[in-house]
Amino acid sequence: MTVVIAGASLAGLTAADTLRNEGYEGSIIVVDPSTEIPADRPPLSKQVLAGEWPPEKAQHRAAARVPDLDLDLRLGVAATALDAASRSISLSDGSLISADGIVLAMGATARRLPGDQPAGVHVLRTLDDCLSLRAELEKMPARVAVIGAGFIGAEVAATCRGRGLEVTMIEAAPVPLGRVLPGDLGAFITDLHRSHGVEVILGVGVEGLEITSEVGGSEHVSGVRLSDGRVVEADVVVVGIGVVPNTAWLEGSGLRLENGVSCDATCSAAPGIVAAGDVASWPNPLYGEVMRVEQWENAVEQGEYAARRLLAEIRHEELPAPFATIPWFWSDQYDRKIQMAGRPSASDEVIIPEGSLEEHRFVALFRRGDLCTAVLGVNRPRHVMQVRMKLTESLDWQTALSVFG
Amino acid sequence: MKIVVNYDLCESNAICMAVAPEVFEVRDDDFLYLLTDEPGEELRDKMEESARRCPKQAITIEG
Ligand SMILES: Cc1cc2nc3c(=O)[nH]c(=O)nc-3n(C[C@H](O)[C@H](O)[C@H](O)COP(=O)(O)OP(=O)(O)OC[C@H]3O[C@@H](n4cnc5c(N)ncnc54)[C@H](O)[C@@H]3O)c2cc1C
Ligand code: SF4
Numbered sequence A: 001m002t003v004v005i006a007g008a009s010l011a012g013l014t015a016a017d018t019l020r021n022e023g024y025e026g027s028i029i030v031v032d033p034s035t036e037i038p039a040d041r042p043p044l045s046k047q048v049l050a051g052e053w054p055p056e057k058a059q060h061r062a063a064a065r066v067p068d069l070d071l072d073l074r075l076g077v078a079a080t081a082l083d084a085a086s087r088s089i090s091l092s093d094g095s096l097i098s099a100d101g102i103v104l105a106m107g108a109t110a111r112r113l114p115g116d117q118p119a120g121v122h123v124l125r126t127l128d129d130c131l132s133l134r135a136e137l138e139k140m141p142a143r144v145a146v147i148g149a150g151f152i153g154a155e156v157a158a159t160c161r162g163r164g165l166e167v168t169m170i171e172a173a174p175v176p177l178g179r180v181l182p183g184d185l186g187a188f189i190t191d192l193h194r195s196h197g198v199e200v201i202l203g204v205g206v207e208g209l210e211i212t213s214e215v216g217g218s219e220h221v222s223g224v225r226l227s228d229g230r231v232v233e234a235d236v237v238v239v240g241i242g243v244v245p246n247t248a249w250l251e252g253s254g255l256r257l258e259n260g261v262s263c264d265a266t267c268s269a270a271p272g273i274v275a276a277g278d279v280a281s282w283p284n285p286l287y288g289e290v291m292r293v294e295q296w297e298n299a300v301e302q303g304e305y306a307a308r309r310l311l312a313e314i315r316h317e318e319l320p321a322p323f324a325t326i327p328w329f330w331s332d333q334y335d336r337k338i339q340m341a342g343r344p345s346a347s348d349e350v351i352i353p354e355g356s357l358e359e360h361r362f363v364a365l366f367r368r369g370d371l372c373t374a375v376l377g378v379n380r381p382r383h384v385m386q387v388r389m390k391l392t393e394s395l396d397w398q399t400a401l402s403v404f405g
Numbered sequence B: 001m002k003i004v005v006n007y008d009l010c011e012s013n014a015i016c017m018a019v020a021p022e023v024f025e026v027r028d029d030d031f032l033y034l035l036t037d038e039p040g041e042e043l044r045d046k047m048e049e050s051a052r053r054c055p056k057q058a059i060t061i062e063g
Helices: A008-019 A127-138 A150-161 A183-195 A297-312 A381-393 A396-405 B015-019 B042-053
Strands: A002-006 A029-032 A072-075 A077-081 A088-091 A096-098 A101-104 A108-111 A144-147 A167-171 A199-204 A206-213 A221-228 A231-233 A236-239 A243-245 A267-271 A273-275 A280-284 A287-293 A330-333 A336-342 A351-357 A361-368 A372-378 B002-006 B024-026 B032-033 B059-062
Touching: A008 A297, A008 B042, A077 A243, A077 A330, A088 A108, A101 A297, A127 A236, A144 A150, A144 A206, A144 A221, A144 A273, A150 A167, A150 A330, A167 A183, A183 A199, A221 A236, A236 B032, A267 A297, A273 A297, A273 B059, A297 A330, A297 B042, A330 B032, A336 A381, A361 A381, A361 A396, A372 A381, A372 A396, A381 A396, B002 B032, B015 B042, B042 B059
Parallel strands: A002 A029, A002 A101, A029 A072, A101 A273, A144 A167, A144 A236, A167 A199
Antiparallel strands: A077 A088, A088 A096, A108 A243, A206 A221, A221 A231, A267 A273, A280 A287, A330 A336, A336 A372, A351 A361, A361 A372, B002 B059, B024 B032
């Protein structure tokens, strides 16, 4: 019996851990092009980037369990091709494996700006990305430009301010996170950053990068050219404009690839093949909507679920109920701890049953008709979880609101 | 089995409470309280799950 797991990060190793936990005794081959077990990613925009933690500390629990799991762990090896019908998978070390089960957990890659990538331009996804950015921040650049006011961009901006650096955050949309959050919340994010001294430029696109040639001919970024003609001078540019799921190698595999690996409601992409984490899209029955979630807790929960589901199939047991989850994530910016559960859309109505936006400490509920689609809390962790527990049972608006008495 | 929470790491996000409310409780003061630090063996799976899900790795299971 052989299970191949593509991706040795959070979702992949959680799946491996779960397979063993559930008593699977066959072989588990885990492949990842990364030459080391990938770091836990959340600290890479927070404690490690801030210089508060040594890089070794950014390790998640599943990674720490690897020595106990009896894995055939092949680091520096990528999965390169798959034939879904026969479940044969080719690896970059030349092997071709005919697997009984496959877990696809390849995550995603940070999107870059088109064109040349001169020195000083960074994305943030891996530990190496983090350490090379950190090394530049330690040289105290005069200004850091952050392109994109999503959660990664916002955390990088906050961490850079914490280091005493000048920061400009540039966002093409008129409000930060405008595609996922109603405008009031975007305005809160803007206010939070401005009140901490970040220059926030909204509604202006990036035209290109300004580059200077250094002695010896190498090129270094010197600024960001905006679509309105302005130039933001910066020695370091961090690009946080989203990610692309790592599915290129699956072209021609027979799997459907629409916004990641398309799965059914039980996270299965084909017989004997499951997907989990940032790479997986599936119809979440709680929302009746196909979603792909790029969040830490989902990678753990879905990694566990996908492993159990795969094992049930291999053992010809009854399959688990569909993967139904209220996605949950956190983001730490300055001394604010933001948590959100659910799936809001920009057009939802916002109701604040606790605290206020001005205090930077509140709970916001998102309402769509009779439904509560999501809850967001700033320094209000317990309420977010209480609402989440209600939403797990039903999205009913009144039930969610009842948490606030 | 003994449950130890590292309160320096814990952020009271109550993920553990959602998994095992009989052991973990985040109260009105936004602090996490352990209702028991020696849960019975029947709770081992839930304790493992709580530890696995804790984003801050604040939960350790001893024994
Ligand atoms: C800087 C940063 C901060 C974050 N902060 C938060 C946060 O505060 N809160 C939150 O909820 N979430 C946060 N996240 C998101 C969270 O870390 C991700 O959702 C999580 O890492 C997803 O895990 P994964 O295993 O699905 O994918 P990944 O962690 O991306 O791992 C995928 C692995 O697959 C490997 N792989 C790629 N291609 C192949 C192939 N062909 N064959 C084999 N292996 C392959 C990759 O090398 C990689 O190691 C953050 C992410 C980043 C980058
Ligand atoms: S899950 Fe972890 S961080 Fe969250 S309340 Fe429990 S122990 Fe604390």
